[in-house]
Amino acid sequence: MRAEAIKGHVDLLVLSVLQRSPAHGYAVAERLRKRSSGVFDLAEGTIYPALYRLEGQGLVESRWRTVGGRRRRVYRLTTAGEQALSGRRRHWDAFATAMQAVLS
Template identity: 50%
Template structure:
Protein backbone atom coordinates (compact mmCIF):
# COMPACT_ATOMS: atom_id res chain seq x y z
CA UNK A 1 0.00 0.00 0.00
CA UNK A 2 1.30 3.44 -0.85
CA UNK A 3 2.04 5.67 2.12
CA UNK A 4 1.29 9.02 0.53
CA UNK A 5 -1.79 11.20 0.70
CA UNK A 6 -2.95 10.03 -2.74
CA UNK A 7 -3.45 6.51 -1.39
CA UNK A 8 -5.76 7.96 1.28
CA UNK A 9 -7.74 10.18 -1.05
CA UNK A 10 -11.33 10.18 0.11
CA UNK A 11 -10.45 8.51 3.43
CA UNK A 12 -8.11 10.97 5.14
CA UNK A 13 -10.82 13.01 6.85
CA UNK A 14 -12.49 10.03 8.50
CA UNK A 15 -9.13 8.57 9.54
CA UNK A 16 -8.21 11.85 11.19
CA UNK A 17 -11.56 11.89 12.99
CA UNK A 18 -10.87 8.35 14.19
CA UNK A 19 -7.58 9.45 15.79
CA UNK A 20 -9.60 11.71 18.09
CA UNK A 21 -11.95 9.07 19.49
CA UNK A 22 -9.83 8.64 22.64
CA UNK A 23 -9.80 12.36 23.36
CA UNK A 24 -8.09 15.59 22.32
CA UNK A 25 -4.71 15.57 20.59
CA UNK A 26 -2.49 18.26 19.19
CA UNK A 27 -1.68 18.25 15.48
CA UNK A 28 1.60 16.37 15.67
CA UNK A 29 0.06 13.74 17.99
CA UNK A 30 -2.74 13.23 15.45
CA UNK A 31 -0.14 12.74 12.71
CA UNK A 32 1.70 10.21 14.90
CA UNK A 33 -1.52 8.37 15.85
CA UNK A 34 -2.28 7.97 12.15
CA UNK A 35 1.22 6.63 11.49
CA UNK A 36 1.30 4.30 14.49
CA UNK A 37 -2.28 3.12 14.05
CA UNK A 38 -1.51 2.10 10.47
CA UNK A 39 1.69 0.27 11.31
CA UNK A 40 3.71 3.03 9.64
CA UNK A 41 1.88 2.87 6.32
CA UNK A 42 0.26 6.30 6.69
CA UNK A 43 3.24 8.50 7.53
CA UNK A 44 1.96 11.73 6.04
CA UNK A 45 3.72 15.06 5.79
CA UNK A 46 2.48 17.85 8.04
CA UNK A 47 1.59 19.75 4.86
CA UNK A 48 -1.12 17.16 4.27
CA UNK A 49 -2.39 16.71 7.83
CA UNK A 50 -2.73 20.32 8.96
CA UNK A 51 -4.80 21.55 6.00
CA UNK A 52 -7.11 18.57 6.51
CA UNK A 53 -7.48 19.45 10.21
CA UNK A 54 -8.35 23.03 9.27
CA UNK A 55 -10.92 21.75 6.77
CA UNK A 56 -12.49 19.50 9.42
CA UNK A 57 -12.59 22.40 11.86
CA UNK A 58 -14.26 24.68 9.31
CA UNK A 59 -16.84 21.95 8.68
CA UNK A 60 -17.63 21.82 12.40
CA UNK A 61 -16.47 18.20 12.77
CA UNK A 62 -13.64 19.06 15.16
CA UNK A 63 -12.86 22.03 17.37
CA UNK A 64 -9.49 23.31 18.46
CA UNK A 65 -8.15 25.07 21.51
CA UNK A 66 -4.82 26.82 21.96
CA UNK A 67 -2.56 26.01 24.89
CA UNK A 68 1.04 26.65 25.87
CA UNK A 69 3.22 23.67 26.77
CA UNK A 70 6.90 24.13 27.66
CA UNK A 71 6.72 27.67 26.31
CA UNK A 72 5.36 26.56 22.92
CA UNK A 73 1.87 27.29 21.69
CA UNK A 74 0.02 24.39 20.21
CA UNK A 75 -3.49 23.66 19.10
CA UNK A 76 -5.31 20.60 20.39
CA UNK A 77 -8.33 19.24 18.56
CA UNK A 78 -11.33 17.25 19.74
CA UNK A 79 -14.38 15.77 18.06
CA UNK A 80 -17.57 17.79 18.13
CA UNK A 81 -20.98 16.11 18.39
CA UNK A 82 -21.29 16.57 14.62
CA UNK A 83 -17.89 14.92 14.17
CA UNK A 84 -18.88 11.98 16.34
CA UNK A 85 -22.04 11.45 14.28
CA UNK A 86 -20.07 11.69 11.03
CA UNK A 87 -17.48 9.19 12.27
CA UNK A 88 -20.19 6.73 13.35
CA UNK A 89 -21.86 7.05 9.95
CA UNK A 90 -18.58 6.56 8.08
CA UNK A 91 -17.69 3.52 10.19
CA UNK A 92 -21.03 1.92 9.31
CA UNK A 93 -20.50 2.66 5.61
CA UNK A 94 -16.97 1.24 5.76
CA UNK A 95 -18.11 -2.00 7.44
CA UNK A 96 -20.83 -2.51 4.81
CA UNK A 97 -18.37 -1.84 1.98
CA UNK A 98 -15.68 -4.09 3.49
CA UNK A 99 -18.20 -6.89 4.04
CA UNK A 100 -19.34 -6.71 0.42
CA UNK A 101 -15.76 -6.75 -0.92
CA UNK A 102 -14.77 -9.58 1.42
CA UNK A 103 -17.79 -11.56 0.28
CA UNK A 104 -16.84 -11.15 -3.36
CA UNK A 105 -13.13 -11.81 -2.91
CA UNK A 106 -13.76 -14.83 -0.72
CA UNK A 107 -15.69 -16.60 -3.46
CA UNK A 108 -14.25 -18.84 -6.15
CA UNK A 109 -12.24 -17.23 -8.91
CA UNK A 110 -14.33 -14.96 -11.01
CA UNK A 111 -16.00 -15.02 -13.37
CA UNK A 112 -17.44 -18.42 -12.75
CA UNK A 113 -16.97 -20.78 -15.64
CA UNK A 114 -19.56 -23.30 -16.61
CA UNK A 115 -18.47 -26.84 -17.28
Protein backbone atom coordinates in the same frame (compact mmCIF):
# COMPACT_ATOMS: atom_id res chain seq x y z
CA MET B 1 1.40 4.11 1.73
CA ARG B 2 0.79 5.65 -1.64
CA ALA B 3 -1.07 8.89 -1.57
CA GLU B 4 -4.04 8.15 -3.77
CA ALA B 5 -5.05 5.13 -1.77
CA ILE B 6 -6.18 7.09 1.24
CA LYS B 7 -7.97 9.82 -0.65
CA GLY B 8 -11.33 10.27 0.90
CA HIS B 9 -10.35 8.39 4.05
CA VAL B 10 -8.10 10.90 5.78
CA ASP B 11 -10.99 12.58 7.53
CA LEU B 12 -12.18 9.26 8.89
CA LEU B 13 -8.70 8.47 10.16
CA VAL B 14 -8.33 11.84 11.84
CA LEU B 15 -11.76 11.73 13.44
CA SER B 16 -11.00 8.25 14.66
CA VAL B 17 -7.80 9.18 16.48
CA LEU B 18 -9.46 12.24 17.98
CA GLN B 19 -12.29 10.17 19.36
CA ARG B 20 -10.11 8.57 21.99
CA SER B 21 -8.83 11.90 23.25
CA PRO B 22 -8.14 15.44 22.03
CA ALA B 23 -4.79 15.99 20.37
CA HIS B 24 -2.82 18.55 18.41
CA GLY B 25 -1.88 18.07 14.77
CA TYR B 26 1.55 16.70 15.32
CA ALA B 27 0.22 14.17 17.80
CA VAL B 28 -2.51 13.12 15.40
CA ALA B 29 0.13 12.30 12.81
CA GLU B 30 2.12 10.37 15.40
CA ARG B 31 -0.85 8.34 16.54
CA LEU B 32 -1.73 7.45 12.98
CA ARG B 33 1.81 6.31 12.31
CA LYS B 34 1.89 4.26 15.46
CA ARG B 35 -1.54 2.72 15.29
CA SER B 36 -1.09 1.74 11.67
CA SER B 37 2.38 0.31 12.30
CA GLY B 38 3.92 2.90 10.05
CA VAL B 39 1.58 2.37 7.12
CA PHE B 40 -0.03 5.79 7.44
CA ASP B 41 2.84 8.27 7.46
CA LEU B 42 0.95 11.42 6.55
CA ALA B 43 2.75 14.61 5.61
CA GLU B 44 2.03 17.79 7.55
CA GLY B 45 0.54 19.23 4.39
CA THR B 46 -2.05 16.49 4.64
CA ILE B 47 -2.90 16.44 8.31
CA TYR B 48 -3.17 20.16 9.01
CA PRO B 49 -5.42 21.04 6.08
CA ALA B 50 -7.55 18.05 7.03
CA LEU B 51 -7.98 19.48 10.53
CA TYR B 52 -8.88 22.91 9.14
CA ARG B 53 -11.39 21.28 6.85
CA LEU B 54 -12.96 19.34 9.69
CA GLU B 55 -13.10 22.44 11.85
CA GLY B 56 -14.75 24.32 9.00
CA GLN B 57 -17.37 21.59 8.91
CA GLY B 58 -17.89 21.84 12.64
CA LEU B 59 -16.76 18.28 13.26
CA VAL B 60 -13.84 19.27 15.47
CA GLU B 61 -13.04 22.37 17.48
CA SER B 62 -9.71 23.71 18.65
CA ARG B 63 -8.09 25.92 21.21
CA TRP B 64 -4.54 27.12 21.65
CA ARG B 65 -2.43 25.68 24.36
CA THR B 66 1.14 26.59 25.22
CA VAL B 67 3.24 23.75 26.54
CA GLY B 68 6.87 24.43 27.38
CA GLY B 69 7.02 27.47 25.12
CA ARG B 70 5.55 25.59 22.16
CA ARG B 71 2.24 26.66 20.74
CA ARG B 72 -0.14 23.83 20.16
CA ARG B 73 -3.58 23.88 18.71
CA VAL B 74 -5.47 21.12 20.41
CA TYR B 75 -8.41 19.60 18.56
CA ARG B 76 -11.29 17.62 19.94
CA LEU B 77 -14.39 16.05 18.43
CA THR B 78 -17.67 17.93 18.58
CA THR B 79 -21.00 16.18 18.96
CA ALA B 80 -21.49 16.55 15.22
CA GLY B 81 -18.04 15.02 14.81
CA GLU B 82 -19.04 11.97 16.81
CA GLN B 83 -22.06 11.47 14.63
CA ALA B 84 -20.09 12.02 11.44
CA LEU B 85 -17.52 9.52 12.63
CA SER B 86 -20.04 6.78 13.18
CA GLY B 87 -21.57 7.44 9.76
CA ARG B 88 -18.17 7.32 8.11
CA ARG B 89 -17.27 4.13 9.86
CA ARG B 90 -20.35 2.48 8.40
CA HIS B 91 -19.46 3.95 5.04
CA TRP B 92 -15.98 2.48 5.28
CA ASP B 93 -17.38 -0.93 6.20
CA ALA B 94 -19.65 -0.87 3.16
CA PHE B 95 -16.76 0.15 0.96
CA ALA B 96 -14.38 -2.50 2.32
CA THR B 97 -17.05 -5.17 2.01
CA ALA B 98 -17.73 -4.23 -1.60
CA MET B 99 -14.01 -4.22 -2.41
CA GLN B 100 -13.70 -7.66 -0.88
CA ALA B 101 -16.64 -8.88 -2.92
CA VAL B 102 -15.09 -7.70 -6.17
CA LEU B 103 -11.61 -8.96 -5.34
CA SER B 104 -12.66 -12.38 -4.14
